Amino acid sequence: MIPVCRLEDLPEGESVRVETTPPVAVFHTEEGELYAVDDTCTHQDASLSQGWLEGRQVECPLHAASFDLRTGQPTCLPARRPVRTHRVTVEDGVVHVHLTVAEGTAAWARSTPVVPSAPQAHSPSAAEGTRTA
Amino acid sequence: MRTVTVVGASLSGLYAARELRSQGFDGRLVVIGDELHRPYDRPPLSKGFLTGRTDEAGLELADPEETAELDAEWLLGTRARGLDPRGRTVVLDDGRTLSTDAVVIATGASARRLPGRHPAGVHTLRTLDDALALRHELTRGPRRVVVIGAGFIGAETASSCAALGHEVTVVEAAPLPLVPQLGPDMAAVCARLHQRAGVRLITGTGVAGLRGTDTVSGVVPAHGALLPADIVVAGVGVTPNTDWLAGSTLALNDGVLCDDGCTTSLPHVVAVGDVARIGGLRAEHWTAATEQPRVAVANLLAGRTVETVRSVPYFWSDQYGARIQFAGRREDGDTVRITEGDAVDPAGGGFLALYERAGRTTAVLAVDRPRSFMRVRRELVRAKERVESATR
Ligand SMILES: Cc1cc2nc3c(=O)[nH]c(=O)nc-3n(C[C@H](O)[C@H](O)[C@H](O)COP(=O)(O)OP(=O)(O)OC[C@H]3O[C@@H](n4cnc5c(N)ncnc54)[C@H](O)[C@@H]3O)c2cc1C
Ligand code: FES
Numbered sequence: 001m002i003p004v005c006r007l008e009d010l011p012e013g014e015s016v017r018v019e020t021t022p023p024v025a026v027f028h029t030e031e032g033e034l035y036a037v038d039d040t041c042t043h044q045d046a047s048l049s050q051g052w053l054e055g056r057q058v059e060c061p062l063h064a065a066s067f068d069l070r071t072g073q074p075t076c077l078p079a080r081r082p083v084r085t086h087r088v089t090v091e092d093g094v095v096h097v098h099l100t101v102a103e104g105t106a107a108w109a110r111s112t113p114v115v116p117s118a119p120q121a122h123s124p125s126a127a128e129g130t131r132t133a
Numbered sequence: 134m135r136t137v138t139v140v141g142a143s144l145s146g147l148y149a150a151r152e153l154r155s156q157g158f159d160g161r162l163v164v165i166g167d168e169l170h171r172p173y174d175r176p177p178l179s180k181g182f183l184t185g186r187t188d189e190a191g192l193e194l195a196d197p198e199e200t201a202e203l204d205a206e207w208l209l210g211t212r213a214r215g216l217d218p219r220g221r222t223v224v225l226d227d228g229r230t231l232s233t234d235a236v237v238i239a240t241g242a243s244a245r246r247l248p249g250r251h252p253a254g255v256h257t258l259r260t261l262d263d264a265l266a267l268r269h270e271l272t273r274g275p276r277r278v279v280v281i282g283a284g285f286i287g288a289e290t291a292s293s294c295a296a297l298g299h300e301v302t303v304v305e306a307a308p309l310p311l312v313p314q315l316g317p318d319m320a321a322v323c324a325r326l327h328q329r330a331g332v333r334l335i336t337g338t339g340v341a342g343l344r345g346t347d348t349v350s351g352v353v354p355a356h357g358a359l360l361p362a363d364i365v366v367a368g369v370g371v372t373p374n375t376d377w378l379a380g381s382t383l384a385l386n387d388g389v390l391c392d393d394g395c396t397t398s399l400p401h402v403v404a405v406g407d408v409a410r411i412g413g414l415r416a417e418h419w420t421a422a423t424e425q426p427r428v429a430v431a432n433l434l435a436g437r438t439v440e441t442v443r444s445v446p447y448f449w450s451d452q453y454g455a456r457i458q459f460a461g462r463r464e465d466g467d468t469v470r471i472t473e474g475d476a477v478d479p480a481g482g483g484f485l486a487l488y489e490r491a492g493r494t495t496a497v498l499a500v501d502r503p504r505s506f507m508r509v510r511r512e513l514v515r516a517k518e519r520v521e522s523a524t525r
Contacts, residue, residue: 044177050503052511062449062456063420070461078423080196100435 004095010034015058017049024048024086024097027069029056035069036086036097043079134234134401134434135160138223139205140213141239141374142166144174145406145422147194149237150203152430155502159357162205163231163299165223167212167401170261171200176419178264179289183271184296192261215380220399221396235433237426238378238389238397242371242417247281249342254349255365258290267270271297272363278360279352283310283327285450287368291332292452294366301332302360304352318469319486321500322476323457331454333512335360371417372409388415395429401436402428412444418448431459443521445513455483458503460510461496463488473505485509 004018005011010028018024020115023039025048035056039049048063057075059066065079087098137153139146144166150164152155166172173192181187195203196447208225215224216236223231242258256267265292270276276299280291283305295301305311310322327334335357338405343353343365352360383397384390388410395403406422409415416422420442430441447460474484483501487494487509494513499506 047180050507052507057395059507061507063423078194080199090375 001089001096001098004097007090007093009094010095013053015049015051015053017047019099020099022066023047023049024099025051025058026088026095026097027053029053029069031055034088034090034095036071037067037072037083038086040083041065041067042074042081042083043078048083060123091104134158136163136233137161137230137237137433138163138165138233139237139492140165140170140377141237141406141408142207142209142221143239143241143406144194144419145241146237146239147172147425147427148426149239149405149430150205151235152426153164153212153434154203156430156434158430158434160234162203163208163233164205165208165211165213165231166223167226168212168260168262169210170468171195171207171263172210175259175359178261179258179293182214182264182270183290183293189261190390206490212377212511216378216383218380218382218404219246220381220383220397220402225351236403237403237429238402238408239406239426240374241422242373242376242407244286245370246341246365247343247367247370252345252347252349254345254363254365257367258286259371267364267366275299275395276334276363277361278364278366279304279360280368281352281368282306282368282370283324283336284368284370285311285314285333285448287366288323288327288452289450290366290368291327292330294364295330295332295453299364302332302362303327303332304338304340304354305334308337310334310336314463315498316463316465316467316488319476323452324409324499326453326455343521356415368506371407373410373415375408386410391474392438393441394432395425395442396432396438401433403433405429406453416446420444420447443517445510445517447510454504455500458499458510459496459504461494461513463489463496464490467495473502474500 004026012028013030015027017039024036025039026036028034039047041060043065046060048058050061052059056069058067063078066075072085084100086100089096097124134403139149156308172194174194177187212226213223214226223233244259257366278294278299278301280287280303283303291301291303341355342353343349349365351362375385389404391397391404391411393412405425424444425442428442430476433436445460450457467490468485472485476484485502485505486498488496497509
């Protein structure tokens with residue numbers, strides 16, 4: 001669980017990049033929901049936290065691929081692979097991301113057994129937004 | 134319509150094939166490409182692919198599943214060499230002919246070569262094979278590289294060579310690179326990126342010739358001293374691939390002439406991407422090649438122009454660690470206003486520049502300011518839509 005910032009420092013419609021490895025983008029939608037996905041677009045190498053947030057979608061600032069923040073799935077080309085989603089919680093006014101453990105990404109995942117069949121990258125539970133309103 | 138043939142199996146050809154299927158064409162779809170490779174993306178060739186950050190898999194434009202879904206016949210390694218006057222028969226290099234009801238021309242452009250003979254060590258950079266050959270040479274220890282032409286491809290290639298630790302000189306015939314695209318002020322800013330990275334930029338001199346018989350040994354500038362070189366890369370622009378259309382009835386003039394809807398003088402023949410001159414303009418950019426096919430295919434299936442291409446031009450370039458993005462149509466005489474950051478030191482956090490004319494924003498340039506760039510680019514698109522709906 002990684003603290004990101006105070007909720008009041010992330011107004012609705014804004015996003016922030018967390019310098020994890022790989023970096024994560026946290027979005028606060030106009031509807032007051034919080035989502036986190038891997039920051040680097042799966043198409044090439046643009047930062048999604050710099051993208052255009054519209055509803056629950058973010059448009060990549062380089063070639064305009066769009067991703068659904070709930071599932072991480074691209075909704076249009078040129079991206080073809082999903083970004084990983086991460087769970088977000090707010091505790092004592094501080095936004096936290098819970099990094100999704102996908103095989104081969106987090107170093108400690110190798111020594112920690114991962115439930116084999118769980119499709120971690122886009123499981124609905126990990127993707128559900130946290131409502132802040 | 135039973136058979137549609139797409140000539141050119143690259144970015145715009147693939148997007149055209151996708152559009153044909155998604156817009157409901159369920160007949161025979163043939164895609165002809167003279168390269169042996171399946172469609173791949175060219176922009177990384179001068180960037181991550183040269184430096185080794187991107188491999189061949191990273192260039193792929195469609196995965197096997199999607200390719201299977203397209204259900205097309207791929208004639209790869211096959212050149213089209215003619216289109217009959219009625220636009221119903223495509224003639225292939227080996228003499229075979231292919232009858233078709235409609236044609237999408239997506240043959241792109243080829244890198245212009247330097248006049249005369251090319252000794253070994255002289256490269257152009259347009260295709261994957263070009264990039265593989267250049268990358269191979271660049272891995273053989275430190276080299277003296279001379280890049281001819283400081284346009285986007287030249288600048289990106291110079292940047293990648295410098296990042297790999299080679300000694301790089303760029304020679305540009307114009308007094309300043311990129312002036313037609315960016316205007317003098319912003320071109321000067323981008324020119325400084327070379328110098329900051331330790332790349333020598335020589336402007337205002339053309340190239341008189343090359344030295345070396347079997348292998349290149351230097352570049353002879355029109356003015357100034359000989360530039361010793363182990364590798365020469367010519368980044369001197371492109372020529373649209375229209376040769377094969379010589380016997381057709383299509384109008385050709387630096388591209389295939391089309392109306393605003395990518396349609397040629399034959400309603401069942403459309404052109405897209407780098408080869409197409411649409412409404413008087415030929416784009417050489419990735420986004421145009423991905424946007425035009427939607428409109429072209431809609432018109433092709435309708436049998437006449439029912440839609441026009443209405444995008445605001447956009448391109449990006451990655452050089453020396455800076456991401457440059459430009460959108461809109463700049464005209465000579467536009468004033469440039471820096472609204473964010475510092476253009477004097479473009480590598481220090483980037484900047485945003487607006488091009489303005491009579492109180493209107495005509496274009497936007499950003500260096501490392503993707504979010505602000507995106508906002509202005511959207512405003513330009515919206516302003517254009519307003520003007521167009523008002524004049525319709
Ligand atoms: C190194 C490089 C870097 C680039 N970087 C950027 C960038 O950063 N930003 C940007 O906006 N744009 C960039 N571009 C431009 C972008 O890649 C092009 O605009 C785009 O590839 C055009 O697509 P196209 O399908 O129209 O043409 P092409 O990609 O040129 O494809 C045409 C295809 O048709 C084939 N063909 C030609 N003639 C025939 C024939 N007679 N029969 C059969 N096949 C034929 C060709 O071999 C080729 O495979 C770059 C281009 C290059 C080369
Ligand atoms: S890098 Fe995101 S769409 Fe290309």
